[in-house]
């Protein structure tokens with residue numbers, strides 16, 4: 282069975298531009314939205330992502346919506362389809378940021394499809 286796992290050197294979900302994340306809007310409180318706006322740089326990326334190594338600089342204290350294991354239960358698709366839903370979300374992010382044939386996509390598929 283396929284199981285979801287985050288990979289190194291990605292960070293594709295840390296581009297926080299809400300205009301490109303329709304499915305998130307109704308899962309977030311007004312405080313969350315204000316926080317996301319305050320975290321988002323002009324180029325759409327989270328200002329806490331270290332772009333050199335694609336690591337979160339505030340990993341231990343990152344907001345709840347960055348914690349996949351916590352936030353995923355807000356989505357009916359996750360409750361219905363489990364990791365399949367998470368894998369599909371990651372693939373969408375990776376594809377739109379790095380491309381379908383990117384090294385991140387190859388690595389993600391190797392990690393989740395073994």
Ligand code: SF4
Pocket residue numbers: 286287288291292293294295349370371374375389
């Ligand atoms: S898109 Fe998925 S694999 Fe990439 S950093 Fe985010 S959670 Fe991890």
Ligand code: SF4
Pocket residue numbers: 294295296297320327328329330331336337338339340343344347
């Ligand atoms: S706080 Fe960390 S995990 Fe959340 S979007 Fe920013 S860099 Fe990514």
